[in-house]
Structures are given as structure tokens and as C-alpha cells.
Amino acid sequence: MFEERIRLSQLRDRIVTAEEAASLIHDGMTVGMSGFGAAGDCKAVPLALAARAREQSLRITLMTGASVGYEVDGVLADAGAISRRMPFQSDKSLRNQINAGEAMFMDLHLSEMAEQLRDGFLGPVDVAVIEAVAVGEAGIVPTMSVGNSAVFAALAKQVIVEINLDMPLELEGLHDVYLPLSRPAREPIPLTNAAQRIGLPYIPLDPRKIAAIVVTRKGDSPNKVLPPDADTTQIAGHLSSFFSHEVRAGRLGSSLQPLQAGVGSIANAVLHGLVDSGFSGLRMYSEVLQDGAIELLDAGCVDFACASAIMLSSEYQTRFFEGLARYRSRVLLRPQEISNHPEVIRRLGVIAVNTALECDIYGNVNSTHVGGTHMMNGIGGSGDFARNAYLSVFVTKSLAKNGDISSIVPMVSHVDHIGQDVDVIVTEHGLADLRGLAPRERAQQIIMHCADPLYRDALRDYVVKAGARGGQTPHLIEEALAWHAHYRERHSMRDIQTSPPASPRIPEPA
16 A cells, blocks of 8 residues: 555655654754645644643644644644644634733744745754655655645655645645745746746655655645625625626637636635636636635636635535546646746736735725734735735725724724725625725725725724824824724724814924
């Protein structure tokens, strides 16, 4: 059985238990683990490591591609084994520790982590743990993601490989691993088409670095994406209508530009909405392919899709594995430093669709912090795409917590994406095209088209009073975050009131 999975006979002598492999990881080490959005993450070594951490003092710096499943972040966090974490996470237990200051979290742009590792800013990688379909003389064939696995393998002192027998061998050939040269001798990334293959179908690795191989049989944790609802269907409809308008105006072709959609139910619903939009010949250049991407491929709307990971619900994962023969020529997985690379995103003219926690009246976006202080998941790749996209779109429902929170506020409590990086904001109520608008004009469009009627009058009142004070971007500084304070104190933003400005205008600068 192992001959086709472990293709060097001498490597078969390195098959050990998860406990034996985990014993290579010691207190204070930096460990890079495969996984991106719980796709292609490690299944056995983290559990063995957590069991040891419950018995002895063991805390590590954990690096991954993006978020990983509970079996990595959750189990290790519950065992008290994570001292530092980067660059992204989505586990409740770990999130609580981060917000309590018990685990230090470095929220990084996903495109930058490989660079910072390569340049030595983040310290050495002691051990890499990588899930694989197979391993041979030339390197490792990953499973459902590439993420940061290639740079971890290149830089780690030792590598542990988890061979997952539940992952079909037919995944081989689905990967395109390209590693940029070191600076300053680096050449341009030779990628001019989303469907272009520029790298290797495996992660290159000297087999002498492989210290242990663990055999597992376990699928990826299913992506718990919610099906489209009335609000997300409306958001998708507004965006489809906008794309059609852009085609009629001659700013987009009939097959649009390469699409990127962020992680989450709303972004996934937007993709589902494109199935009946009439668009065809689409391509995707994204960081993650969710259920909506598979639906578009099956419907014939998308000709080709590439990303760094494929993260699916149980239903769509089964569909994908059963249809691998027809997907193999239409899907590629790349390292995240390529899937999220600013140079490539700008060159290809990507249309980026990402999710906001909240937006303010001037187009600034908070995608990470609840109430300005508490980390949700992280910035992920949204910054990579927003700054460099042909069109940068942010989607959100206009309300949260049954209407007690307005997602459109006077000032966001934390800024991840400045207004200059945000072209379009969409809620279930409508779409605000912010291109070419000054701040005061942006405020009118966002309130009119995106805010819920429950909060529109209060937002308009704020704009009038702030505008009376003057300024390029008018604010009542003493009240700009009053909506968030009101929610903190009363568990609702309802009935928020703003007071008159202290003076009709502020003095001109000297």
C-alpha cells in the first residue's frame, strides 16, 4: 500500500506513531503546520502534541497558512500549548485566549508571511508538519491546500510528513508550486493568466530533511458555510446588476475579470448568485475555493479557478472528489504568497469581493475587531486583494444581533482597509459605488444605499452636524465612536442620539 504513497524505500523506515513524531517538538519551538481554512491541515501530530502539553510544560509558536481546524488550533489552545500564533485563526478557544492576552497573535497579510520568514523577521522554523498525498525523492505532494507549506518545508530544520490515506492520489497534479527567488535578485513572477502553470506539481524537499512520517486516515473538517438566505441573495443580486452595468458601460468584458471571493457565508453566497446571472467564461484567482466556486464550475459559468486551498462542506467535498477527473484540468492550487501576491493581483486585474464586519460612512472598513478591541479571525488576504484589485468590493449585512448593531456606522472602531482601498460597498439594501467620490459624497451614497432604514436618520443627523464643523472628512470627534459605546453599555445601538456641535466651524490651520 505504501509504495505509491511513500516512494523512496528508505523513507518507509521513518514511519512512526504520531506520539513519536510529536516528541521532536519541544517547549519554545516555532512550528509551521500545513493548512489553509481547515483544508490540508494536520490530523494526528497536533493531537499528540496537545496530549503531551496537558502533562508537561509545552508552549510553541504556531504558524500556518491561514485558519486550521479545531484539531489543530482548538485542541492545542485548550491544552495551553500555543504561546504565539500567526497569521490567521478562527477557533473560539484560541480567540478567547488571544483576547485575554494569554496567547500573542500576529495578524499578518497572508501574502507577507513567507517573505517575513525568508527575510528572518519571524525567527527560524524548527519543525514543519505537512499533510501530504504522497512523498518521493523530489518532494511532497500536498493535499487540499498549499498555503505556506512550501516555505515551511524550505526553511525548517526538520520536517514531519503526515500521509493521509483518505485523500485521493488523484489530487496529484492539482498543485502549482512556485517559489520566488530571494531579493534583490528576484525576477517578476511569470504569471499573466489565471490558468497558467508556472511551477512544480509538488513541494520541493530534500528527503534527508524528513525526520518522521505519520500515516493518517481522516478527511478535512467540513466547511460550515451557511446556505444563501434572503439577505445574501439580495447582496448577490445587487452585485450581479452592478457587473452588468459595468459591462454595458464598457468597463468590463462579458466574462468580467478574474474573481476573488473571501472566506465566509456572505462571499460564498455571492458566488452562488452568479450561477443564474448570465455571465460565462469566468475565471477565478482567489485564495480559497468554497462551495460557490464548485457550483460555478459545475454550471459552466467558470472555466478555470485557482487558489491556495479548497475548503468545502461535506456535500461539496464528496462532489469534488467524485468529479476529480473533470476538475483536474480546471483547478490549480498555489502557495499563498502567489495566490495573494499584490503584483499578480494588479497585473491580472482581479475583482475582489471580501466581507466586512462594519463600514463607516466614508468607506473605511473593519474586518477584524469586534468593538474595536476584540479580534475575530484576522485580516487574512483581504488587504492583499483590496489594495491591488481592479475593483475592491466589500459586502456585509446592514444589521447584526437582530438589529441591535448597525454595520454602517459614523466611524469604524478599527480600520483594516482605508477608504482609498474600497471601491464598492454592498448590503442587502443596495450598492454604493464610491469611485471618484469625495468623502462627503461617499457618506450620502453609503447611507442612502447601504444603511438599514432603522439607522438612516441617525446617520444623516450625524453627517449634518459633523458637516457644520467643516473639514475634508467631517466628524464629531467626541461622538464618532458613540455608537459603539452605546452598544457596549446598553447592548444595542438603537436610539442613538448625537448632540449639536460645540461650534459651527473650527479655525483654519495656521
